[in-house]
Amino acid sequence: MAYRQIIILYEDKRGPIAEFGPHRFLIACVFDKIDADRVELERSLNEWGCCRPLKGAQNVLRACGDNFNNLSDSGQGVLAILDGDRIASFMNLSRNAADPEVIAKIKEKCPSPDRLSVVVIRKNIESLIEAARECRAGISEEQVKKAVEKKDLEERDIVFHQLAKPDRRDLRDCILRKVPSFRAAVDETIKILQGNSL
Numbered sequence: 001m002a003y004r005q006i007i008i009l010y011e012d013k014r015g016p017i018a019e020f021g022p023h024r025f026l027i028a029c030v031f032d033k034i035d036a037d038r039v040e041l042e043r044s045l046n047e048w049g050c051c052r053p054l055k056g057a058q059n060v061l062r063a064c065g066d067n068f069n070n071l072s073d074s075g076q077g078v079l080a081i082l083d084g085d086r087i088a089s090f091m092n093l094s095r096n097a098a099d100p101e102v103i104a105k106i107k108e109k110c111p112s113p114d115r116l117s118v119v120v121i122r123k124n125i126e127s128l129i130e131a132a133r134e135c136r137a138g139i140s141e142e143q144v145k146k147a148v149e150k151k152d153l154e155e156r157d158i159v160f161h162q163l164a165k166p167d168r169r170d171l172r173d174c175i176l177r178k179v180p181s182f183r184a185a186v187d188e189t190i191k192i193l194q195g196n197s198l
Helices: 021-033 038-046 057-064 099-108 127-134 141-149 153-163 166-178 180-193
Strands: 006-010 051-053 077-083 116-121
Touching: 006 021, 006 057, 006 180, 021 038, 021 153, 021 166, 021 180, 038 180, 057 077, 057 099, 077 180, 099 116, 116 180, 127 141, 127 153, 127 166, 141 153, 153 166, 166 180
Parallel strands: 006 051, 006 077, 077 116
Antiparallel strands: none
8 A cells, every 4th residue: 555645743852863763663553553564564654754753832833834835845645743731822822722722823833734734742752751651661761861851852762662672562551541642643644644634
């Protein structure tokens, strides 16, 4: 099966890097749910330009708005994954704005909203690591402290790579139950890949 091209935007503080941890975790979760040709699926999720950490929420918002046609110039589906802890304030909305309101405002500024999906993670991507600790992932308290409290991005990537290992599906299922907003990101990724989204 051929999968639709996808671009996934993250608001990570650093720019594109090889083997970006949250993306590896997302890919593993997608693999858990799709019984498909892994080579084709891996190509769609790993080809150059699919994973785009953009160094901040403002850059993701700009990519979804004014820069969208340059970003998705071949009709690719775009998924923006944003942390929920501060996104409303970036958009001059109430701190307690509901996700549908935030998403609607982002899509309102997009020139091709039919090709844009947005998922807001409650509260942020590090919530997945906190959930992994609750799911007894065998992550040390020191690793959690570095990755979550100290925002050590290298340590965070190490943890996400551990969570993405093929034999840790039960753990990933537990994490997605605890962070349903990220499960929504996995589901949206699958819909876009299969051409059923938006």
